[in-house]
Amino acid sequence: MLSIVLGTHGFTFFSRRDSGFMNRNFSKVTNDGSIYYYYCNGFEYSTGYDKVILIKMNGERGLYMQFINHSGSLLPADPTTLYNETKTVHYSC
Numbered sequence: 001m002l003s004i005v006l007g008t009h010g011f012t013f014f015s016r017r018d019s020g021f022m023n024r025n026f027s028k029v030t031n032d033g034s035i036y037y038y039y040c041n042g043f044e045y046s047t048g049y050d051k052v053i054l055i056k057m058n059g060e061r062g063l064y065m066q067f068i069n070h071s072g073s074l075l076p077a078d079p080t081t082l083y084n085e086t087k088t089v090h091y092s093c
Contacts, residue, residue, distance in 0.1 A: 054088075
């Protein structure tokens with residue numbers, strides 16, 4: 001299980017995967033130009049999700065993160081189509 005803190009939302013948990021772009025183990029995310037997405041456990045419906053976190057690496061120690069909240073409307077099958085770099089938060093260390 002992988003977790004992340006989202007402001008007042010508290011901890012959000014993900015079931016890690018070692019391949020693909022969905023819920024990818026953070027240690028396996030690379031700076032290859034790909035957008036990785038994390039569905040938030042607890043925000044799912046029987047047919048899909050309405051919240052997702054999109055992450056894109058920027059260099060070796062930086063990333064762009066975007067939280068998308070569709071507030072009850074289901075996300076598209078490929079949520080990376082919603083990625084908008086102007087709406088991301090940039091983290092670096």
